[in-house]
Amino acid sequence: MGISGALVAILLVVVAIAFVGIAVAVLSGFIGTGSVKTDIMVERLDLVAKGYSVAVLRNTGNVRIDTINAATLVCDQTANPSPPAFTGVPIDPGKTAMATWDAGGLVPGETCRLTIEATAANGAKVAASASAIVRP
Numbered sequence: 001m002g003i004s005g006a007l008v009a010i011l012l013v014v015v016a017i018a019f020v021g022i023a024v025a026v027l028s029g030f031i032g033t034g035s036v037k038t039d040i041m042v043e044r045l046d047l048v049a050k051g052y053s054v055a056v057l058r059n060t061g062n063v064r065i066d067t068i069n070a071a072t073l074v075c076d077q078t079a080n081p082s083p084p085a086f087t088g089v090p091i092d093p094g095k096t097a098m099a100t101w102d103a104g105g106l107v108p109g110e111t112c113r114l115t116i117e118a119t120a121a122n123g124a125k126v127a128a129s130a131s132a133i134v135r136p
Contacts (some may be wrong), residue, residue, distance in 0.1 A: 040128045067090070081106060109133060
């Protein structure tokens with residue numbers, strides 16, 4: 001005796017639905033490791049010649065940023081300006097860290113570039129940079 005054609009058709013439909021369900025679960029991250037994104041950005045850089053400058057970092061990934069390894073500020077005219085020291089580290093995903101500091105005698109109108117290097121909780125290294133024109 002064989003299996004009826006109707007029973008075979010029902011079994012094929014059930015198996016097909018199961019495969020589609022598994023594929024959707026894998027692609028949406030319910031099964032497997034999902035997507036890991038490690039990223040940071042300089043959200044705000046406001047440089048002031050005489051007064052306090054402000055820099056804000058945002059964790060745009062989905063892994064916590066554990067440490068800021070280096071913050072470097074390089075300017076067109078000012079030699080060795082003071083770089084920022086960030087508070088609020090570690091930075092959880094979607095959150096920010098801010099630094100307010102006296103960069104030390106910047107020249108109004110010059111362009112400065114801030115470069116940040118950081119390490120995430122998963123050991124990944126990330127970097128970000130931004131430039132701004134110094135205001136009086």
